[in-house]
Amino acid sequence: MMPRRVFPLLVLCLAPATTLVAQDPVEQGVRIGITYTPGLRPGMMVLGGPQSAALDSVRAILRRDLEYSDRFEMITLPTGDSVVLGISAVSGLGSGPTAEQTLFVNYSLHAALGADHTVAVLPSAEAGTVAVVAYDVRGETERLRSRLVLTDPADERFRMAVHRVADEVVRAATGQLGIAATRLLLVSQGRLYRVDADGAGLTQVSPPGVTTFSPAWDPTGRRAVYAELRGGWGTLYVHDFDVGRRTVVRPTAEELDIAAAFAPDGQTLVFSRVAESGTDIYRYNLARDCCLERLTVGRLSDNLSPTFSPDGRQIAFVSTRAGGQQIYVMSVDGTGQELFAPFDYGVTGNSNAPEWSADGTQLAFHRDVAGSPQVFLMDTRSRTVRQLTSYGRNEDPTWAPDGRHLAFVSSRTGRRQVWIIDIETGRVRQLTTVGDARLPAWSPRIQQ
Amino acid sequence: MKTKFAVILGMAAMVVAAACGGGQPEPVVPAIDSTAIRDSIARAEARRRAYEDSVARARAETERLARERAEAERLAAAMTAEVRTMLGTMVNFDYDKSAIRMGPDTDVLQRKLSLLQANPEVMLEIVGHCDERGSDEYNMALGMRRATASKKWLTDRGIADGRITVRSMGEEQPMNPASNEDAWAQNRRDEFRVTAGGDRLVKPAGM
Numbered sequence: 001m002m003p004r005r006v007f008p009l010l011v012l013c014l015a016p017a018t019t020l021v022a023q024d025p026v027e028q029g030v031r032i033g034i035t036y037t038p039g040l041r042p043g044m045m046v047l048g049g050p051q052s053a054a055l056d057s058v059r060a061i062l063r064r065d066l067e068y069s070d071r072f073e074m075i076t077l078p079t080g081d082s083v084v085l086g087i088s089a090v091s092g093l094g095s096g097p098t099a100e101q102t103l104f105v106n107y108s109l110h111a112a113l114g115a116d117h118t119v120a121v122l123p124s125a126e127a128g129t130v131a132v133v134a135y136d137v138r139g140e141t142e143r144l145r146s147r148l149v150l151t152d153p154a155d156e157r158f159r160m161a162v163h164r165v166a167d168e169v170v171r172a173a174t175g176q177l178g179i180a181a182t183r184l185l186l187v188s189q190g191r192l193y194r195v196d197a198d199g200a201g202l203t204q205v206s207p208p209g210v211t212t213f214s215p216a217w218d219p220t221g222r223r224a225v226y227a228e229l230r231g232g233w234g235t236l237y238v239h240d241f242d243v244g245r246r247t248v249v250r251p252t253a254e255e256l257d258i259a260a261a262f263a264p265d266g267q268t269l270v271f272s273r274v275a276e277s278g279t280d281i282y283r284y285n286l287a288r289d290c291c292l293e294r295l296t297v298g299r300l301s302d303n304l305s306p307t308f309s310p311d312g313r314q315i316a317f318v319s320t321r322a323g324g325q326q327i328y329v330m331s332v333d334g335t336g337q338e339l340f341a342p343f344d345y346g347v348t349g350n351s352n353a354p355e356w357s358a359d360g361t362q363l364a365f366h367r368d369v370a371g372s373p374q375v376f377l378m379d380t381r382s383r384t385v386r387q388l389t390s391y392g393r394n395e396d397p398t399w400a401p402d403g404r405h406l407a408f409v410s411s412r413t414g415r416r417q418v419w420i421i422d423i424e425t426g427r428v429r430q431l432t433t434v435g436d437a438r439l440p441a442w443s444p445r446i447q448q
Numbered sequence: 449m450k451t452k453f454a455v456i457l458g459m460a461a462m463v464v465a466a467a468c469g470g471g472q473p474e475p476v477v478p479a480i481d482s483t484a485i486r487d488s489i490a491r492a493e494a495r496r497r498a499y500e501d502s503v504a505r506a507r508a509e510t511e512r513l514a515r516e517r518a519e520a521e522r523l524a525a526a527m528t529a530e531v532r533t534m535l536g537t538m539v540n541f542d543y544d545k546s547a548i549r550m551g552p553d554t555d556v557l558q559r560k561l562s563l564l565q566a567n568p569e570v571m572l573e574i575v576g577h578c579d580e581r582g583s584d585e586y587n588m589a590l591g592m593r594r595a596t597a598s599k600k601w602l603t604d605r606g607i608a609d610g611r612i613t614v615r616s617m618g619e620e621q622p623m624n625p626a627s628n629e630d631a632w633a634q635n636r637r638d639e640f641r642v643t644a645g646g647d648r649l650v651k652p653a654g655m
Binding site for chain 2: 190211213214229231232233234256258259272274275276278279300302304305318320325350352353366373395396438439
């Protein structure tokens with residue numbers, strides 16, 4: 001989708017009319033946009049303004065976060081004009097320590113440019129900080145003022161702080177918190193990596209020489225669980241990002257245990273134990289380090305890939321009890337096991353990798369269609385299923401905490417990479433460029 | 449004067465001669481029988497040769513035995529290697545299946561069965577593998593079922609359950625990293641490894 005461009009209007013305002021390129025009929029005094037369509041997403045403009053490396057890096061991160069929220073039509077100003085507009089927008093700025101609070105915003109000009117919301121990044125009265133201000137253009141009010149401590153722009157904590165402000169801007173504009181302050185885990189060539197939701201800050205999590213599998217986050221976003229594969233064994237480890245250390249999940253040391261998931265309370269783990277007698281789902285109380293409990297009895301069928309409902313009462317999982325792989329659901333104590341995602345036997349392909357959305361209304365999974373996995377969504381109340389992807393192989397979907405973005409593995413460019421789709425708009429972007437990325441897990445909002 | 453000097457010299461010589469051992473009896477020279485001497489020398493020589501021959505024969509025998517032992521060792525090692533290879537021969541599977549296919553795969557397992565019977569000390573580990581197409585997590589379960597299928601084929605025919613352990617690597621260790629039918633067919637497999645009792649392996653008669 002093309003962002004609305006306002007170049008012609010700026011030309012009208014700032015330059016002789018001879019350079020006007022008339023692509024749309026121009027009406028006097030109204031908003032001009034080449035692809036303007038009423039009723040679409042609100043327009044969002046990130047102003048230029050006083051320039052410094054730090055201010056510009058905050059603007060760049062904010063702009064990208066707002067763009068990736070997929071909730072706005074980003075108003076793209078040609079670079080030079082953006083600066084001009086920014087300067088004109090802050091031309092009413094006074095001087096002295098309270099300068100930022102007297103910012104003059106020409107709301108009608110912003111509205112004419114198509115902006116419903118405008119964000120400015122301004123030097124702050126307080127040394128070493130900047131102010132991020134979000135304006136409601138239609139309401140002609142300031143909606144949010146947030147102060148950011150400037151540290152090294154390359155520092156991951158600085159970027160995370162900007163991401164948190166971006167999420168607040170999204171909330172100020174839409175009422176819904178954004179997802180910029182989140183991260184993803186993924187496996188590439190056996191190594192476990194962590195990456196910010198905007199694709200920056202790729203960091204290896206697993207120790208050198210370790211082959212990892214099936215990562216998952218805890219509800220705080222400060223710990224993760226993954227399996228380490230070694231000589232046919234699979235041992236679960238919990239990695240604590242705050243202290244940068246991992247601990248073994250005791251009863252999984254000499255087994256083939258994979259595909260773990262944290263309960264929403266962060267106390268309990270469920271995982272799949274792959275054994276000679278079949279693959280079954282177990283539950284373990286991590287907080288008390290006790291009470292291993294088997295939830296499924298496969299009798300040579302496979303039960304795996306558990307995912308908790310956000311209320312912690314149910315577990316969706318994959319089972320082969322009826323032949324192929326299909327999505328089932330059970331109570332957290334293992335009772336009431338039943339088919340979840342409906343299928344017509346022999347028609348519907350194998351279904352795998354279920355993940356419950358944070359609001360509990362949807363289940364994402366992948367299902368084989370004509371030999372290729374595709375991402376599907378199921379409404380958990382009506383149990384109706386719809387197909388989300390169709391091009392290439394698309395598998396292992398994982399929800400962002402906003403319940404509208406999904407990361408998944410796609411081979412659409414030839415090699416497996418992690419992509420992100422916004423299910424509201426259908427917009428898709430590639431997250432990773434590392435070799436053979438797979439098994440993504442999207443964090444909840446990272447707690448401070 | 450000249451004569452008198454000579455007499456004194458002669459007496460002195462006699463004194464010296466007497467002091468140096470004069471007075472010993474003449475040695476008795478035995479009668480020489482040359483034939484007897486030659487025979488005795490020949491016998492001694494024969495005995496020496498017989499002794500040397502026996503030493504050489506013993507050495508040759510020892511060397512022959514050592515050679516034979518080395519050869520037997522070499523043959524045993526070769527047989528052990530051959531049996532190990534036969535025990536290590538992979539079994540392949542159809543896509544998303546863990547059933548043992550009749551034909552070459554059952555032949556492979558039949559050979560393993562005979563070898564396990566002939567080598568009762570052998571312990572075996574079977575690791576199941578998958579191609580990249582199925583779901584990554586499901587493939588761990590599928591690999592385990594493939595390993596279990598080979599194990600069951602053998603234990604159903606009398607091999608003790610405790611002699612075979614099973615593992616799965618899912619799709620994590622492809623034989624062939626390519627993404628095409630040939631590679632996938634190679635990657636859907638059970639690998640077999642002797643984990644104990646494999647120092648000296650024998651083939652059963654008629655194999």
